[in-house]
Amino acid sequence: MTVQQQASVDGEALEVWIDQDLCTGDGICAQYAPEVFELDIDGLAYVKGPEEELLQARGATTPVPLPLLTDVVDSARECPGECIHVRRVADGVELYGPDVE
Numbered sequence: 001m002t003v004q005q006q007a008s009v010d011g012e013a014l015e016v017w018i019d020q021d022l023c024t025g026d027g028i029c030a031q032y033a034p035e036v037f038e039l040d041i042d043g044l045a046y047v048k049g050p051e052e053e054l055l056q057a058r059g060a061t062t063p064v065p066l067p068l069l070t071d072v073v074d075s076a077r078e079c080p081g082e083c084i085h086v087r088r089v090a091d092g093v094e095l096y097g098p099d100v101e
C-alpha cells in the first residue's frame with residue numbers, strides 16, 4: 001500500500017482505528033485486510049500507516065485505501081471484539097463499527 005486513493009463514502013475520506021483494550025487477538029482483521037491490520041508481538045491488532053508501517057500506538061488511526069474498503073468494513077463487521085472503528089475524517093462520525101447508531 002503506497003500511494004492509493006483513499007476510501008470514501010459520498011466523496012468523504014474514511015479512516016480506521018482499533019480499540020486494543022477489546023481486541024481478542026484472533027487475527028481475523030489481519031486475514032481480511034493484511035495491508036491495513038497486523039498483530040504485534042503483544043498479540044493485539046494494530047493498524048498500518050500508508051507505507052505499511054505498523055502504528056504501535058493504541059488507538060492510532062490510518063486512512064482507509066479505497067481498494068480495501070470492503071475488506072476493512074468486513075473486518076469491522078466480523079471482529080469478535082467489536083473494536084474496529086471506521087469513521088469519516090471530516091467530523092469523526094463512525095460509519096462502520098460498534099458505535100454506529
Ligand code: SF4
Binds near residue numbers: 044080081
Ligand atoms: S478482528 Fe478485532 S478482535 Fe480480532 S484481532 Fe482484529 S481487532 Fe482484534
